[in-house]
Amino acid sequence: MPTVDIFIPCFVDQLYPTTALNMVKVLEKVGVTVNYNPAQTCCGQPAYNAGYHDQSRAVAEKFLADFAAPPATAGPRYVVSPSASCVGMVRNSYSELFAGTPQQAACRGVQGRVYELTEFLVDVLGVAAVPGARLAGKYTYHDSCSALRECGIRPQPRQLLDAVEGLERIEMAETTTCCGFGGTFAVKFEAISVAMAQQKVEHALDTGADYLVSTDVSCLMHLESYIKREKLPLKCLHVADVLASGW
Incomplete structure (x- = not known):
C-alpha cells in the first residue's frame, strides 16, 4: 500500500x-x-x-x-x-x-x-468495501457539483456506502442538482441559495432517508443549516464519517 x-x-x-x-x-x-x-x-x-x-x-x-x-x-x-x-x-x-x-x-x-x-x-486502491463499516438506516446521496462535474465522481461513493453493513440507499429526485451553496454565491444571492437548499432537502425527505450523505462538507454545512432551522428529521454526514462508523 x-x-x-x-x-x-x-x-x-x-x-x-x-x-x-x-x-x-x-x-x-x-x-x-x-x-x-x-x-x-x-x-x-x-x-x-x-x-x-x-x-x-x-x-x-x-x-x-x-x-x-x-x-x-x-x-x-x-x-x-x-x-x-x-x-x-x-x-x-x-x-x-x-x-x-x-x-x-x-x-x-x-x-x-x-x-x-x-x-x-x-x-x-481497488477497495470495494471498508472492513467493519456499519451504520443502521437509510441514506440518500447528494452529488456535489464539484464531485460530479469537475472530477467525474459518481459511482465511487455509492459503491463504498452501499457496502456498509445495515445501510440502504434510496436515491432522491434531482440528485445532481446544485444544493445552492457555491461559496460566495450563498452570501451574494441568499434568497436563491436558501430556496435551492429547501428544494434539495425536500427531495431528500421524500425518500424517507435517515441520512443525507455527500463528499463535500461545504454542501452539507449549507443543507444542515436549513435542516436545523426547520427542525427536520434528517442528519447530514460526510462519506468519511459513514465509512468510519461501527468499528
Whole structure:
C-alpha cells in the first residue's frame, strides 16, 4: 500500500475536524500510510471564485510546494482529500492559474497525484468495501457539483456506502442538482441559495432517508443549516464519517 499526503481543506479543518480524523481512520484501515504536513493551508479556491486570481495564485504556489513529492519517493506519492471541491480546484483551475508560468510543470505533477477520498479508495486502491463499516438506516446521496462535474465522481461513493453493513440507499429526485451553496454565491444571492437548499432537502425527505450523505462538507454545512432551522428529521454526514462508523 502507498504512502499518501493528506490535504485537509479550510472547511474541514475549522468546522468539521472529526471528518478529517475519520478519513485518516479509513485510510489506515485499508493499509495506507498517512502523512500530514502541518504547514499546509488553503488550495486558494475562495479567492479564485471571488475573482482574486493573483491572490489565489500566491496561495496555490504554497500548495504546490507543500505537496511536492519527495525526491526519493518510490512510486507515486498521492495527495488525498475529503473534499471534491478542493480536488476540482487543483485539477482544473490550477491549469489556468499556472499556464505559461515557471510553476506549470510542478502544477501538472501535483494535478496528476491528487484524489478525492472515495475515488482514491475505489479507482486507485481497488477497495470495494471498508472492513467493519456499519451504520443502521437509510441514506440518500447528494452529488456535489464539484464531485460530479469537475472530477467525474459518481459511482465511487455509492459503491463504498452501499457496502456498509445495515445501510440502504434510496436515491432522491434531482440528485445532481446544485444544493445552492457555491461559496460566495450563498452570501451574494441568499434568497436563491436558501430556496435551492429547501428544494434539495425536500427531495431528500421524500425518500424517507435517515441520512443525507455527500463528499463535500461545504454542501452539507449549507443543507444542515436549513435542516436545523426547520427542525427536520434528517442528519447530514460526510462519506468519511459513514465509512468510519461501527468499528
